[in-house]
Amino acid sequence: MTDLECLADDASVSHPKPPADTAKPPAADATPITGAGQTVGLVEFDSFVQSDVVNYLSLLNMPPTLINNLSKVDVNGGVAPGDEQPEVLLDIGAILTLAPGAKVAVYDAPFSGAGSFEPILNQMINDKVTIMQQLGVLRRSGDPD
Numbered sequence: 429m430t431d432l433e434c435l436a437d438d439a440s441v442s443h444p445k446p447p448a449d450t451a452k453p454p455a456a457d458a459t460p461i462t463g464a465g466q467t468v469g470l471v472e473f474d475s476f477v478q479s480d481v482v483n484y485l486s487l488l489n490m491p492p493t494l495i496n497n498l499s500k501v502d503v504n505g506g507v508a509p510g511d512e513q514p515e516v517l518l519d520i521g522a523i524l525t526l527a528p529g530a531k532v533a534v535y536d537a538p539f540s541g542a543g544s545f546e547p548i549l550n551q552m553i554n555d556k557v558t559i560m561q562q563l564g565v566l567r568r569s570g571d572p573d
Contacts, residue, residue, distance in 0.1 A: 463527025469557035473539035474512035503537035
């Protein structure tokens, strides 16, 4: 018998129990959290093709009208879809599926070092974005994948 098994069987050892309310399912009349009334701004240094998002929503049997919650804001000229487009699509998909009532604004800009964030964040503030998010992993040129 291992030490852990001995401890588990020892009646003198107190074992913490989770609070009783954590085991209960949410009340049937609980209001679902959908993100309604919020605008999530995604900080991106790449872009996306809208038809890829449409296809993703279709694959998940999500309402096709969710695409109307998505917008793109080019900062400093924006960028064309590149090598990190899959990361941008994952970010968009995560927000649209977890918070289908929220507006999702993708703020894309060319990356030119640490100062690249400032113009995007300033634009988000000016646009009154309620949630600013940078979900992806930022890699430096030459970093291994």
